[in-house]
Structure formats: structure tokens, C-alpha cells
Amino acid sequence: MKAVTALLALSLAAAAPAMASGGRERDDDERGRTAALDPTYVEECGACHVAYPPELLSRESWTAVVGRLGRHFGVDASLDTALSAEINVYLQAHAGVYPTDDREGQPRLRITETDWFRHEHRPGEDGLYRGVFDSEAVRSPANCNACHLGATWGRYGEDEIRIP
Numbered sequence: 001m002k003a004v005t006a007l008l009a010l011s012l013a014a015a016a017p018a019m020a021s022g023g024r025e026r027d028d029d030e031r032g033r034t035a036a037l038d039p040t041y042v043e044e045c046g047a048c049h050v051a052y053p054p055e056l057l058s059r060e061s062w063t064a065v066v067g068r069l070g071r072h073f074g075v076d077a078s079l080d081t082a083l084s085a086e087i088n089v090y091l092q093a094h095a096g097v098y099p100t101d102d103r104e105g106q107p108r109l110r111i112t113e114t115d116w117f118r119h120e121h122r123p124g125e126d127g128l129y130r131g132v133f134d135s136e137a138v139r140s141p142a143n144c145n146a147c148h149l150g151a152t153w154g155r156y157g158e159d160e161i162r163i164p
Contacts, residue, residue: 040090050152
């Protein structure tokens with residue numbers, strides 16, 4: 001009887017992650033989808049582009065991004081000091097725990113340049129085809145909303161992908 005009880009307990013423990021995730025285990029393409037998006041971050045950063053899930057870059061990368069808001073990818077996205085600090089605290093608290101630096105050890109500023117992004121968005125993965133980022137419907141790998149229906153809300157699950 002003890003053996004049956006132990007076997008049942010082990011079976012339930014092994015199945016728990018799948019049950020908790022609705023039958024799907026979390027894998028690398030689910031990275032960054034656990035933190036609720038901060039309203040201030042969404043309002044300020046989401047005014048110009050998708051408020052990217054903070055777990056997609058490391059703390060070092062987010063520090064560099066926030067530190068260069070006056071030169072934010074060709075745009076002056078400067079914020080007052082208090083607002084910048086508030087957003088940085090949120091990004092630091094929810095940043096990825098894996099390195100996103102480049103080969104020279106510098107923090108990457110673009111999510112699209114990370115090894116994870118390149119792996120998940122390679123041709124043949126989830127219906128992606130060569131040239132999808134240059135297509136009229138997508139235009140850029142940073143245009144998450146073109147394929148990820150829940151990107152605005154920080155949801156990037158495979159069940160919400162539609163490649164145009």
C-alpha cells in the first residue's frame with residue numbers, strides 16, 4: 001500500500017507543472033511572460049512601441065537602454081529623472097537572469113539581437129518564412145503586434161501567433 005501511495009504521489013508531482021500550465025510546459029518561447037506589465041512602463045514606453053516584457057533583456061541591458069533614452073534608437077525619448085528611475089526599478093526587478101551581452105561583453109540594447117530572439121524567430125520556426133520581417137504586413141522584427149496577437153498585453157504564447 002505504501003508503494004502505491006508513493007507511486008501516486010510521484011505521478012502527481014511529475015504532472016503538476018503540466019497541469020498548472022494548462023497542459024503545456026513552459027519552454028524558451030514563453031520567456032518573459034510571467035511579470036505583469038507595469039502601468040507606468042506601458043504608458044511611457046508603450047506610447048511609441050510595444051512595452052516589451054522586461055525578462056527579454058538582462059539588468060545590464062535595461063540599465064543601458066534607460067541610460068540612453070535621449071538617444072533611444074534615433075529618437076529623443078527622455079523622461080524626467082523620477083519617471084526614468086521608477087521605470088528602471090520595474091525593469092531591474094523583472095529583468096532576465098541570463099546574459100544578453102554581445103561577443104565583446106557589451107549589453108545588447110535590442111531584443112531582436114539576442115540569441116534567444118534569433119533562435120525563436122528563425123525561418124521554419126512556428127511558420128516563419130524568410131523575408132517575413134521585410135513583408136508589408138510586418139516591416140520589422142520589432143513590430144511584435146504584427147504576429148503576436150497579445151503583444152500589447154505582454155502575451156506571446158504560441159496559441160496567440162498568426163504569421164501574416
